[in-house]
Amino acid sequence: xRTPVNVTVTGAAGQIGYALLFRIASGQLLxxxxxxxxxxxxITPALKAAExxxxxxxxSAFPLLKGIEISDDPNVAFDGANVALLxxxxxxxxxxERGDLLEANGGIFKPQGKAINDHAADDIKVLxxxxxxxxxxxxxxxxxxxxxxxxxxxxxxxxxxxxxxxxAKKAGVTVDAIKRLTIWGNHxxxxxxxxxxxxxxxxxxxxxxxxxxxxxEDFIPTVAKxxxxxxxxxxxxxxxxxxxxAIDHVYTWVNGTAEGDWAxxxxxxxxxxxxxxxxxxxxxxxxxxxxxxxxxxxxxxxFSRARIDASVKELGEERDxxxxxxxx
Ligand code: NAI
Numbered sequence: 075x076r077t078p079v080n081v082t083v084t085g086a087a088g089q090i091g092y093a094l095l096f097r098i099a100s101g102q103l104l105x106x107x108x109x110x111x112x113x114x115x116x117i118t119p120a121l122k123a124a125e126x127x128x129x130x131x132x133x134s135a136f137p138l139l140k141g142i143e144i145s146d147d148p149n150v151a152f153d154g155a156n157v158a159l160l161x162x163x164x165x166x167x168x169x170x171e172r173g174d175l176l177e178a179n180g181g182i183f184k185p186q187g188k189a190i191n192d193h194a195a196d197d198i199k200v201l202x203x204x205x206x207x208x209x210x211x212x213x214x215x216x217x218x219x220x221x222x223x224x225x226x227x228x229x230x231x232x233x234x235x236x237x238x239x240x241x242a243k244k245a246g247v248t249v250d251a252i253k254r255l256t257i258w259g260n261h262x263x264x265x266x267x268x269x270x271x272x273x274x275x276x277x278x279x280x281x282x283x284x285x286x287x288x289x290x291e292d293f294i295p296t297v298a299k300x301x302x303x304x305x306x307x308x309x310x311x312x313x314x315x316x317x318x319x320a321i322d323h324v325y326t327w328v329n330g331t332a333e334g335d336w337a338x339x340x341x342x343x344x345x346x347x348x349x350x351x352x353x354x355x356x357x358x359x360x361x362x363x364x365x366x367x368x369x370x371x372x373x374x375x376x377f378s379r380a381r382i383d384a385s386v387k388e389l390g391e392e393r394d395x396x397x398x399x400x401x402x
Contacts, residue, residue: 078109078140080195082155084186085162086114086144087123089310090203093317094159095127099136102321103157104328111141115151115162115186148189155194157328159320160186160214163204173395176209180401183210187217187226194221199327199364202228203320207261208340208354209392215342215354216402223352224366227327228340230257230265230356232312232319237267237297241274244293245282251275256358257338258347258378259385260392265356266381267297271372286377294381330361336369337361347374347382353389 081098085091091114097103098110112131116124121144128142145151152158164178183202190198198221202211207228215226234257238249245251256268269289272279283289296303304312326337336358343349346357346368358369374382396402 076107076109078111079104079156080111080113080154082113082115082151082158084115084151084158084160085204087116087120087127088162089313090161090316090320091124092127093314094161094320095131096134096136097317097321099131099134099139101136101138103324105325106138109138109140111143112139113151113153113155114142114144115148116144116146117162118146121146148186149193152186152189153193155190156197156199157324158190158194158198158200159203159324160200160210161203161320163210165205173399176206176392176396176401177399179204179206179210180213180396180399183213184217184401187214190214191218191220198225199324200226201320201323201327202226202340203316205261206392208356208389209396211340211354212393213396213401223342226342226354227323228261228354228356229316229319229323230261230338230340231323231326232316233257233261233265233267233297233300233356234338235315235319235322236300237269237293240293240296241269241272241279241283244285244288245274245279247274252279253335254358255279255338256336257356258382259356260389261340261356262385262388263298264385264388265298266378266385267294268378268381269293270375270378271358290377326361327366328364330363331359339366341366341368344368346370347372349382349386350390353386353393355386355389 211228242249253273255272258266269279340356345351359366
């Protein structure tokens with residue numbers, strides 16, 4: 075029998091946590107034959123709610139779920155963690171400046187990064203979901219100098235999945251017909267969903283669509299502003315789709331990308347495609363044996379170049395801001 079994989083989820087009592095935990099426990103995060111222990115990290119006032127969720131996990135009698143622990147101490151919750159999903163974050167409230175937001179999140183992600191550094195398992199893989207995800211990942215990474223930098227990733231898979239469906243609708247196909255779509259840059263309104271290398275049933279997606287006006291004025295803003303559209307419609311931010319994307323991100327990281335396809339992940343740049351080294355930016359990646367690599371050699375046209383550069387510029391500004399706050 076396999077040793078259970080320890081999966082730590084922060085913000086476990088939140089709405090993404092509620093949509094995420096049951097899918098992890100059912101085997102969708104790692105695979106249908108991988109047992110898991112869940113470690114739930116919450117702030118003290120939310121411990122009781124986390125206990126309620128744990129009761130429901132118990133009541134689901136998942137055969138793969140071998141244990142649940144709940145804590146408000148990162149040093150306990152990350153002890154022996156193999157996978158960490160950092161979901162809990164400080165949302166921007168009315169009147170909050172960007173500096174305040176980054177500082178408040180620094181207060182969360184710096185100690186969590188330190189706890190991961192000191193207590194997680196050697197094979198730890200970290201996905202940051204809580205916004206601003208890319209920069210929160212940078213803060214956690216900087217606080218964990220003993221963990222290989224590439225283990226800290228940020229989620230742009232929800233943007234990737236949103237883009238797949240928008241493109242599929244435009245082309246009159248279903249999402250499974252599409253391959254090699256890319257989200258570049260920051261998980262923010264500046265992100266760039268790129269279809270120039272994507273394929274629809276094996277044909278170049280940009281050529282199949284043949285509509286640059288749609289691309290610039292409809293597709294890109296629809297994908298980039300989808301989070302706001304969900305809030306407008308649902309009265310609450312994306313939760314089940316965000317949890318689904320977190321499942322996809324980790325599943326891909328652990329189990330690999332399909333032959334001939336790739337995925338989008340926010341990862342530390344190695345300088346590829348002109349993205350300054352160290353910035354946690356979204357790239358097209360392939361994954362094999364639990365290790366991701368940036369897809370190399372893609373030709374970047376002027377349309378794409380300007381948009382990638384704009385998003386990367388924003389990432390650089392966020393990094394400079396957290397640096398000046400002493401968070402990295
Ligand atoms: P939520 O407010 O429902 O839940 C957040 C939970 O985190 C709360 O239960 C809170 O008590 C907890 N928390 C706060 N500080 C914590 C700490 N220091 N340690 C542990 N837990 C802590 O929020 P929701 O909807 O679950 O979203 C979570 C985050 O995910 C937000 O930052 C949101 O912006 C982000 N998000 C990111 C997406 C992406 O594509 N990267 C998509 C959707 C949401």
